[in-house]
Amino acid sequence: MLLVLAGCQTQRGEPGAPPEGQAASANGVDPVQPAGGELTFALATSPDSLDPHRSGLAVAVRVIRTIHDSLVVQDDNGQIKPWLAESWDISDDGLTYTFKLREDVKFHDGTPFNAEAVKYNFDRIVNPETKARNAVALLRPYESSEVVDEHTIRVHLFEPSSAFLGNLSQALLGIVSPTAAEKYGEDLVRHPVGTGPFKFVSWSENASITVERNEDYHWAPETVQNAGVPYLDRITFHIIPEEATRIGSVQSGQVLAAETVPPQNIASLEQDPGIQIFKTDTNGLPYTLFINQSREPWNELKARKALLYGVNVDAIIKSLYLGTYERAWSPLAPGMLGYNKALENSFSYDPGKAAALLDELGWKAGGDGIREKDGKKLTLHYVEVSPNREKRNDIAAMIQQQLKQIGIDVKVEITKDYRTVVFENGDYDLYGNSQVNSDPEALRSFYHSSSTSVAGKQSLSGLKDPAVDRLLDEGNVETDTAKRIKIYEQVQQEIMDRAAIIPIYVFPYTVAASRSVSGLSFDYLGYPIFNDVVLQEK
Template sequence: MAGPAILTLCVLIAGCTASTTPVNKKIGQQGSSNGDASPIGGTFTYALAGSPTGLDPNVVPAALDYRVMRSIYDSLVVQLPDKSIQPWLAAEWTVSPDGKSYTFKLRQDVKFHDGTPFNAAAVKANFDRVVNPATKSRFAVTLLGPYESSEVVDEYTVRINLKSPYSAFLSSLSQAFLGIVSPAAADKHKDQLTKNPVGTGPFKFVSWSENNAITLERNPDYKWAPVLADNKGAPYLDKLIFKIIPEEATRIGSVQSGQVSAGETVPPQNLISLKNDPSVKLLQAESAGIPFTLMLNQDHAPWNELPARQAVQAAIDFEAIVKTLYLGTYAKAWSPLTPSVLGYNSALEGAVKYDPEKANKLLDEIGWTRGSGGIREKNGKKLSIHYIDTSPNREKRNDIAAMIQQQLKKVGIAVEVEILADTTTALMVKGTNDLVGISNVSGDPDILRSFFHTNAIPGSGKWGHNHTHKSDPQVDAWLEEGLREQDPKKREEVYKKVQTYLIENAYGFPVYVFPYTVAAGKSVNGLKFDSLGYPIFYDVTLSE
């Protein structure tokens, strides 16, 4: 989001000033996460709500993987909560007048965990690897946008050339998915880099026990932390262990009993009860980007018809779902962007209302009449939705599916809910879904391009996430305009139009904004979040 604010001729970023306060919102009365006790190192165990699939940032796109990768890989730049961009592995940079070339001066004191040097050649190798079809990048390639080439100007200067201006470029570079990988390790491990990650980060990879734990150890040579960290040197912790505990009760109970140092994704009922638990600290940050949003596959009739989509939109009581399942701890989403993202359109708040009478009227008007069991029929075909979701029940999304099944039945739509351990084949290859929920963490509104542009429609070997399967020239044009526009105010207006259009045409049904919440033991100090809402461990200590 901060990209366009600095896209001017020969801007020297190293001298920028901005707030460096990380996102670190405390809930209840637990006091500061930094604490007053004398810090000690030791082993910090962080309970994850699921199992990562791989630790190659150039390939794997999942949030769970990101939480581990951020401690292994550094980025060229860092985005702060105020949306400004600051140096990291790049000490400074300039931008060409046409906005298509970025020249980065790199730090000269950085080494990868395998001892090989970080330099311009390493940056070039990384970005060339991302766009190489053989890499099969599923998200990093999208973040690179209109990447054309990289040039090694000298050992510590690299010029990145774009085919067209890309206003989200610096924001994208700040993400761990474009974290810098050791080229030597990538050549050595190839597609097995997912289980043998090598970066320049504060922690080194040690081991991965499948479905159990990922162990990292302190990088003693680390001295290039971003401004998000108070501690600029090696981390205080000796080891950082990501323990995989999908079961909510077990995960939170493990924090309360001291078996783990902290655990993520606190369920709403626990969030309420833990507020007054003196043995636990609760920390929270908004997961910025795309909130949990439902998408109808318009390749399947009748969802290619606007009245049918609007009927579904009106027949789901989203506010009741959020209130019932999340007990007031999650906010209702109104837009395909979360409130903290540039260009969020607050005018959409309250625009869509639960209206089953409207839903029934719309379905009547397009010829779907009540049949046996109250389910609507037309030309001998029942009106049904194939709703695909994943297991385990992340953020109670399976429960959302069950509630929607009951609500849509009332207006004559049958919903078949299919819960899959892996939805890749169903969504990306076969496209068998009618309805599916998505979310994504990002620091720039350009993320909409990955979910609503024609080029993001999955299938035929493509790994896009436009599960509406809708090719809309107007949406494409606006998204491409937002990609090129350098003025942040003008960008905001473009993306506000996109959001309004998506809601009015029922391309996406926003459900909730996810508050990433962590429960930590009372001995834990210095746990913070980055601007996207991911945990960072530079400053973490354990007190006696």
């Protein structure tokens, strides 16, 4: 996976050069000579939580990763390398992982990092009282752990998992201070304490989040050059949802960098001599519309297929993203292990076919063009989140018009309280979501019948299919990569055969930055890494 910088290709993880006058060490730059300065970085939306175990938003990870380290790291090739864990052994049956931890690490509050801290974190994640979010799925199939000695921990799984070690590299399994977690309880979401290169300073609601350099830091992974203290004094993340304002802030110099560059601005910014554009593809699950199969008539395969044929995805990609986003065809992004390329162009917009399917189900057009059956109008409750991240509200508006042409009355609800509407009440027929992830095991949370992300009863799709369950179970325990690929190719085919979803786009993470910013790099998942960032004269 590549990072494109101002039209030139460079490896995603390639860090910047050390500041002038500083000599590079074996793993970067002399950590006792930080260059200083404040990086201002505009976020497109507000994080939900800075407690990694209780967050479910990618935007939160941008901040979380500055504060929290993980046991291991994935390099540009997806290989697992040491971080807070120096080494590890895996038992022959794949059920026991023994980690040898670094002995020179401490949390921002002075608490020692050790095996007790790791055990506390893992047990905290699976404790229902924590109300952990994505972290629970990532830690599966964790069963228990035991402290062997101060810096050795043995972790037990209830079944083998080919995804487990890679999942431990993710920021949402970052290690929090046990002392802080006990002190703040649920308020840890706004008082994060980790071992990372930056320490939390403040969070102004819907305005900004500030972190400052951790002067004790000297344990960065090999995926960055600077193993020690960051060069920056601090980072202030400004929360600027409005696209024009966010990009205008970079152009005017009010902020030095801004994420999620709108497609209509990319061409002009690439011509701006004072601006550079960073672009990297994200891995995981593309932006997908999940059809709630627990509600009528979408529990009918023909009704779901009518939606699949009735939505003109090509028109959405062309008009909203101007060719800068790639169309999605599958439950997985193209960069994922086992991506099923055969699904590309396997279906297309066909309103005639969609109408015929609805006719077969007995939904006939009424006088106003909206279909009716047994005196009931054919309506669809489409829930989307405010603010308009990546033009997702605009997608809802376009689909509302497209489905009206085949006789479906789409009621669009734009809400900030999506957790209550979708995840607690399950009150939706169509809901869009995506997830940054490194392993196809991520499909389990969205398509396995055992998943209970919505109202404690079902996954977002509501799919409950024994064949899909069996394949997902097999894929997670399979150790042969070639066999895993075949299994997950079949999983994707089965999901699309059941019309469980409407894939929309693959998200390219873009950052516009001043030319004074150097050394910005991205991790394996496409998240920005700030260890090597230096502010220089323009």
